[in-house]
Amino acid sequence: MITNSPAVAAGSDGGGTRGSWLRSMNVGVLREVALLPVIVVLIIVGAVVSPAFLTVSNFAGIGEQSSALGVVVVGESLILLIGGMDLSLEGTYGLAPMVAAWLIVPISAYGVGTDWNPYLGILVLLAVGAVIGLINGLLIVKGRLNGFIVTLGMTIVLAGLQNGIVKAQTLFNLPQSFGYLGSASVGQVPVSLIVAIVIFAATGLFLRYHRTGRAIYALGGNAAAARAAGIKIDRIKIGVYVTGSILAAVGGLMEAGRVSAVTGQQGYQEGIIFNVFAAAVIGGVSLKGGRGNMVGAATGVILLGIVQDILDLANVSNYWIEAIDGAVILFALFLARIVGGESTAEES
Amino acid sequence: MTGVEKRFGTTRALRGVDLSIRAGQCLGLVGRNGAGKSTLVSILSGLAEPDEGTVRFGGVEPPRAGDTARWHQWIATVFQHSMIVPDLSVAENVFLGATPRLVSWREMRARTRDIMRDWGFDIAAETPCRELSVEQLQIVEIARALARGAKCVLLDEPTAALERDAGRRLFERVRQLTDGGVAVLYISHHLEEVFEICQEVAVLRDGELVLTAPTASLSKDDLVAAMVGEIQTDSPERSRLTDTPKAPLAKGDVVLEVADLTSDSTRGRLSGVSLEVRAGEVVGVTGLLSAGVATIGRVVAGAAERSGGEVRLRGRSVPSGRRDLAQRAGIGYVPEDRHAEGFVAHLGVAENATMTITKRLSDRFGVLRPRSRAAAAAPLTAKLSLVSSGPGQPVGELSGGNQQKVTVARTLAHDPSLIVAVTPTRGVDIASKELLLDSLADAARSSGAGVLLCSDELSDLEICDRVIVLVRGEVFTEFTEPPFDRDELIIATEGIAQEAAE
Numbered sequence: 001m002i003t004n005s006p007a008v009a010a011g012s013d014g015g016g017t018r019g020s021w022l023r024s025m026n027v028g029v030l031r032e033v034a035l036l037p038v039i040v041v042l043i044i045v046g047a048v049v050s051p052a053f054l055t056v057s058n059f060a061g062i063g064e065q066s067s068a069l070g071v072v073v074v075g076e077s078l079i080l081l082i083g084g085m086d087l088s089l090e091g092t093y094g095l096a097p098m099v100a101a102w103l104i105v106p107i108s109a110y111g112v113g114t115d116w117n118p119y120l121g122i123l124v125l126l127a128v129g130a131v132i133g134l135i136n137g138l139l140i141v142k143g144r145l146n147g148f149i150v151t152l153g154m155t156i157v158l159a160g161l162q163n164g165i166v167k168a169q170t171l172f173n174l175p176q177s178f179g180y181l182g183s184a185s186v187g188q189v190p191v192s193l194i195v196a197i198v199i200f201a202a203t204g205l206f207l208r209y210h211r212t213g214r215a216i217y218a219l220g221g222n223a224a225a226a227r228a229a230g231i232k233i234d235r236i237k238i239g240v241y242v243t244g245s246i247l248a249a250v251g252g253l254m255e256a257g258r259v260s261a262v263t264g265q266q267g268y269q270e271g272i273i274f275n276v277f278a279a280a281v282i283g284g285v286s287l288k289g290g291r292g293n294m295v296g297a298a299t300g301v302i303l304l305g306i307v308q309d310i311l312d313l314a315n316v317s318n319y320w321i322e323a324i325d326g327a328v329i330l331f332a333l334f335l336a337r338i339v340g341g342e343s344t345a346e347e348s
Numbered sequence: 349m350t351g352v353e354k355r356f357g358t359t360r361a362l363r364g365v366d367l368s369i370r371a372g373q374c375l376g377l378v379g380r381n382g383a384g385k386s387t388l389v390s391i392l393s394g395l396a397e398p399d400e401g402t403v404r405f406g407g408v409e410p411p412r413a414g415d416t417a418r419w420h421q422w423i424a425t426v427f428q429h430s431m432i433v434p435d436l437s438v439a440e441n442v443f444l445g446a447t448p449r450l451v452s453w454r455e456m457r458a459r460t461r462d463i464m465r466d467w468g469f470d471i472a473a474e475t476p477c478r479e480l481s482v483e484q485l486q487i488v489e490i491a492r493a494l495a496r497g498a499k500c501v502l503l504d505e506p507t508a509a510l511e512r513d514a515g516r517r518l519f520e521r522v523r524q525l526t527d528g529g530v531a532v533l534y535i536s537h538h539l540e541e542v543f544e545i546c547q548e549v550a551v552l553r554d555g556e557l558v559l560t561a562p563t564a565s566l567s568k569d570d571l572v573a574a575m576v577g578e579i580q581t582d583s584p585e586r587s588r589l590t591d592t593p594k595a596p597l598a599k600g601d602v603v604l605e606v607a608d609l610t611s612d613s614t615r616g617r618l619s620g621v622s623l624e625v626r627a628g629e630v631v632g633v634t635g636l637l638s639a640g641v642a643t644i645g646r647v648v649a650g651a652a653e654r655s656g657g658e659v660r661l662r663g664r665s666v667p668s669g670r671r672d673l674a675q676r677a678g679i680g681y682v683p684e685d686r687h688a689e690g691f692v693a694h695l696g697v698a699e700n701a702t703m704t705i706t707k708r709l710s711d712r713f714g715v716l717r718p719r720s721r722a723a724a725a726a727p728l729t730a731k732l733s734l735v736s737s738g739p740g741q742p743v744g745e746l747s748g749g750n751q752q753k754v755t756v757a758r759t760l761a762h763d764p765s766l767i768v769a770v771t772p773t774r775g776v777d778i779a780s781k782e783l784l785l786d787s788l789a790d791a792a793r794s795s796g797a798g799v800l801l802c803s804d805e806l807s808d809l810e811i812c813d814r815v816i817v818l819v820r821g822e823v824f825t826e827f828t829e830p831p832f833d834r835d836e837l838i839i840a841t842e843g844i845a846q847e848a849a850e
Contacts, residue, residue, distance in 0.1 A: 211706035211716045218703055221692035228651060228689040229703040229758055230675030290694065 034339040035282070035299045038332075042306045050313035058309065060188050066305035067196035068093075068182070068254040069272060070298065073279045074203050075247030077297045078240050080280055081207075081220045083289025084140065086241065087273055088151040089248035091158025092132050094267030096249035097256040098162045100125035101171045101178065109173035110166050118178040125249050132158065133245030137238035155273075163264040172261040181250075182257020192254045199247070204294030212236060221290030278329045279304050282336040303332060362387055363555045364401070369500060369531040374522060376546030376563065377535045380575055380749070380777030384555040385535055389427075389504055392533070394419030405499070417445060424493030425502040428775070432477050432485050439473040442492045463491050467524060483514040490521065500531040505775060507541060511637045511804075512838070519545045537777060539568050551575055576779055600627025601662075603798035604648065604766050609657035611647050611821075616640035618647065619821040620657070625766060625798035630789055632812035633802045635841050640821040642684050645770035645802035649681035650674030651689075661766060675704065680764030680797075682756055682772045686748075690755035693744030697736045698725035700743050701757040708762075728757040732787055749780030756784055760791055766798045767791060773808055785811045806837055819843040 046053035072089055079086045100121040105111035116124075136154060140147045184191045207213035219226035219233045227233050256262045263269065277287075283300030285292030307328050316324055362384045369375045379385050390396040391403065394416055403410045411418035432441050439460040440447075447456070460473040469487050477485060486506060493501050503522070507515040522532055522545050534546055542549050543563050551559040551574040559574040604625040611618040618640045625631045635641045646652035648659055653669035660666065661677050671681070683689035691700045702709060702724050709724055710716040722739045729736070732753040736746055743754050752772065759767060769788055773781040789811040792799045801812060809815050815827040817840040825840050 209716055209718075210714045211710040212714060214699065214706060214716060217695060218692050218699075221694055222689075224683075224689040225692050226703070227671050228649075228681055228683045230672045230762075231703070232672045290692070 034284075035296075035303060035336060038335060038339065039299070039303055039306065042303065042310065046306060046310045046313070049310055053310070053313055056188050058313075060185070060190055060193075062305045062309045063193035063196075064182075064185075064190040064258060065308065066301050067190065067192040068251045068258065069275055069279065069304070070196045070301040071199055071251035071254065072248050072272065072276050073283075073297050073301050074199055074294065075244035075251075076276045077280045077283075077285045077292060077294070078203070078216065078247075079244045080285050080287060081216050081289060081292060082237050082240050083220045083223065084147045084237065084241070085287065086136060086147065086151045086244055088132065088136060088154035088158055089244060089276060090267045090271070090273035091155045091162070092129050092245045092248040092267075093252040093255070093272060094262075094265065095132075095158045095162040095252075096125045096128040097252040098165065098171065098262045098264075098266065099128050100253075101174055101256065101262045102165060104175060104178060105171055105173050110169040110171050118175040121178055122253065125253055126246055129246040129249030130242050133242035134238065136245065137241030140241065141234050141237045155268075159265070159268040162266070162268070166264050168264045170261050170263045174256065174260050174262075178253075179257035179260050182254040183260060192258065195250075195254075199250075200294050200298050207294065212239075216240065217290055219290075274326075275304060275329070278333060282329075282332050284336065300336075304329065307332065362391075362398075365552070365555075365557045367550060367557065367560070369533055371499065371531050372526050372529045373548065374526050374532040374534055374546045376542035376549035377533055377552065378537070378539065378542060378549060378571065378575060379552030380779060383552040383575075383777075385504075385552055387555075388552070389425060389502060389535065392423060392502055393425040394423075420446070420493070420496040420498060422498060423500040423502060424496060424498040425504065426486060426489040426493065426506060428505045430482075430485050430489070432488060434476075434478040436477060437473065438471055438475050438477060438480075438488055438491075441477055441488050442473075442495050444492065446496060459495065460491070463495055467491070467494065467521070467528075469521075481514075483510055483517070486510075486518065487521070490525075494530075498530070500533065501525060502533045502535070504535045505537065506534075507536065507538065512841075515541070537775065539571055542571075543568070553577055572778060575777070600629065600796060600798075603627050603629075603662060604800065605658070605660040605663075606644075606648060607658040607660070609644065609647060609659065610655050611640070611643050611652065612655050613640070613643045613646070613652055616643045617821045618643055618654075621818070621821070621823055622657075623816055623823065625800055627765075627796045627798055628792050629814070630792050630799040630801060630812045632809040632815040633800065633818060634804055634806070634809060634815060634837065635818035635824070637804055638820075639818040639841070641802045641804055641818055642770050643821075644818070645681075645684070645768050645800065648674075648766075648800060649679055649683075649768040651681060651683065675762065675764075678765040680704075680759040680762060680767040682759050682767070682769040684770040684774075686752050686755050691743040691751060691758070694742045696740040697729060697734070697743055697746070697754060698722045698739030700754050701725040701728050702761055704758050704762040724761070725757070728761055729753070731760075732757055733783055749776045752776050752784060753780065756787060760787065763795060764797055766800065768800045768802070770802045771805060771808075772801070772803070773805060781807075804841075806834055809837070817841055 052058055072093055076086060076089055102112050103114050103116045103124060104118055104121040106115055107113045132154065136147075136151055139145050139150045180191065181195060182192050186194065207216065215226065215231045215236055218229070219231060219236060223233055252267060255266060279300035280292070280297055281287065281300070282303060283292065283296035283298065285297055308325070311321060311325060311328070365384075365388065377385060377388070387396070391398050394411065405422040410422065433444065436444070439457045442460045442463065443456050457473040463469075464471055464473070469491060471480070471484055471487060477488065480488065490501065506518055510518060519541070522534065525532055534542065536542055546563050549559075549561065549563050549566065549571065550557060551571065553575060602624050606621060606623045609618050609621045616638050621640070621644055623631065623633075633641055633644055643652065647654045650666060650669060650671040650673065658665060661679060664677065666674050666677050666679065675681070692703075698721050702721050705724065706716055709720050725739055729739075734750055734753045734757065736750065743751055746754070756772065759769075767788060772784055772788065776784065785808060788799050788801065791797050801808060803809065809832060812832075813830065815832055815837065817824045817826070817837070819841070820843070824843060827837065827840075
């Protein structure tokens with residue numbers, strides 16, 4: 001029998017005196033709710049800024065605007081969890097709905113003229129996402145290329161394709177069934193919000209209770225150890241890149257439905273990838289892999305959505321809104337690091 | 349030079365430790381994993397502050413903890429894990445963190461050469477550290493300490509990654525240092541080493557200093573007794589085969605066949621190794637580090653590619669370099685470097701211990717309940733006497749011996765028909781070491797698994813039924829009759845044929 005006490009074992013690693021009571025509580029839970037006070041403060045600020053803030057329709061609006069972003073954040077978070085990164089989700093977010101709409105809408109609305117069935121178009125959209133993710137995954141995992149540069153290059157290729165296909169025109173006149181996901185609502189609640197919540201919840205449960213979900217944490221935390229434990233890390237990594245891209249395509253479909261058009265620059269123009277990364281990191285998903293969860297990621301999305309909404313309601317001048325938006329996000333990152341404690345710090 | 353004196357009194361990891369080293373003295377520090385050695389090292393290196401008590405250098409207050417540049421003028425640490433930047437040259441590494449604002453390359457190299465010459469080291473200042481051997485890297489770290497004018501050098505498990513000869517050369521250098529008036533604090537699991545080079549030895553147990561005495565006045569058993577505590581003093585070496593010879597083995601079926609295996613691994617190549625492991629048999633593979641001992645383990649386990657030859661498990665060929673398929677075929681793997689491959693540090697004990705059997709624990713939809721995970725982990729951790737605050741405690745917080753138990757638990761979990769263990773007891777204290785070896789031997793006895801134990805640690809081989817000695821990637825000789833003679837094994841690993849062989 002080993003005689004040393006757990007306290008001694010823990011203490012020898014240097015963190016002993018600082019409180020086993022903290023450790024005995026579930027640290028994960030603490031971190032998940034860490035941003036709640038911040039959100040409460042933001043809601044109070046919003047209520048002060050505008051009487052229109054605390055209304056059901058405003059919150060429905062926030063939900064509708066944030067759900068597309070949220071779905072992409074789920075995809076990016078999965079990729080971050082395996083220790084990767086995908087900048088090209090932005091490109092997929094634009095190109096996938098673009099290609100689908102192009103095959104659906106008539107020539108008069110700048111379509112190609114095939115006039116495909118909208119449901120077929122949605123299948124095409126998912127396929128485009130899957131193919132882009134597969135290419136990224138193969139280049140990064142099998143080709144052993146750096147994910148940052150591969151997906152940066154892919155972003156530019158995709159944005160170029162997107163703009164080139166329609167020669168910078170905007171596709172409009174989207175059929176109702178194609179735009180349903182982004183524009184319909186059940187009562188006051190937007191369908192996109194419901195779908196986004198379902199995707200968040202399903203992914204969260206998957207990560208927590210599915211063996212592949214646990215394998216994602218294991219290989220993100222220590223790929224060599226996961227490999228030595230017989231986990232098929234290559235297959236899971238490629239699968240995650242494919243899933244992430246499909247989710248980005250779905251996010252793009254929501255956005256297209258919301259504005260009932262696809263511009264030649266959807267995604268790329270708004271630079272959504274920064275918001276995607278910001279939401280994930282604010283929500284405690286580590287850029288180094290292996291740490292983070294869906295509750296946190298969702299909090300990050302909600303926080304950004306509220307900030308955006310307050311800026312809109314405060315009638316900030318259009319010329320300045322981007323600078324303020326960026327600054328607020330940087331501040332939120334800092335704040336999340338403070339409230340999240342040591343566990344959200346990146347190693348220096 | 350005045351003496352160096354240190355006093356501590358922290359609450360948990362260390363409880364009121366008083367320790368002093370004089371100039372020119374080599375003090376050995378021993379203790380089991382979790383005894384507080386690491387904490388002591390980090391306090392002495394200026395990385396952590398003691399909660400109570402003080403550290404003094406020659407009677408002078410030390411700098412603030414964290415101000416490592418100033419600490420290094422007094423004391424420098426050569427850590428277990430190399431602190432060398434591989435892409436920089438030797439000279440840059442020697443002056444790492446102490447370079448002046450404007451770097452004079454010529455002066456830096458000249459001063460590095462001076463230090464190397466003064467202390468009789470033989471490494472060119474311009475060499476990129478990437479090209480150096482582990483032994484040479486340690487010299488660079490020692491040179492770094494000397495370049496700061498440190499009066500005290502702290503060596504943390506310095507021989508863990510060294511071959512026997514290199515270890516002996518290191519002892520020479522330690523003697524040089526002490527002769528030159530430098531104080532050395534030598535931390536090791538290897539008691540022979542402590543007896544060989546230390547004049548005095550201090551023993552830590554559960555954060556307390558239980559013994560400080562001149563080595564000449566102690567026997568090895570005294571030291572083990574002090575480390576382990578009274579409870580276990582009566583049978584510190586109970587699993588020795590010399591004491592309890594195993595019943596002659598009933599030869600089981602061949603589990604593993606390795607035929608003409610070759611590999612180009614940079615960490616020891618293999619050129620045509622063939623061997624067999626039978627059910628219930630523990631086969632040791634040993635040799636020098638460069639002889640391919642670890643390589644054969646990695647290749648058989650599918651963790652590294654082979655360039656030729658065949659690995660067959662129960663007659664079925666195992667594909668090259670596919671760890672996942674090798675595991676599914678029934679090959680368990682305890683990797684050489686537990687930090688790099690053995691566990692995921694921030695995941696819990698239970699999750700790590702069951703990482704190999706997630707398929708078995710989950711239902712047909714792949715859903716894996718934490719409760720079934722904890723239930724599956726409990727018997728494993730109990731069997732290995734793993735100490736943790738619970739199944740959820742991150743493995744990164746455990747002591748080295750307990751981390752290694754997690755790695756072994758993970759391997760035993762999937763009931764492998766062959767266990768490949770590479771240096772399973774490296775950096776592990778004596779009590780944990782026996783438990784780990786016993787658990788491997790027990791797996792062979794009770795479940796009929798074959799065990800391929802690849803280790804350069806001779807004491808690991810005591811559980812083996814046969815020992816194969818590799819020299820330069822080839823089978824040199826085989827010992828089939830336990831108990832194995834230590835000296836004969838050492839001679840064989842050096843590639844010297846037995847004259848007295850009959």
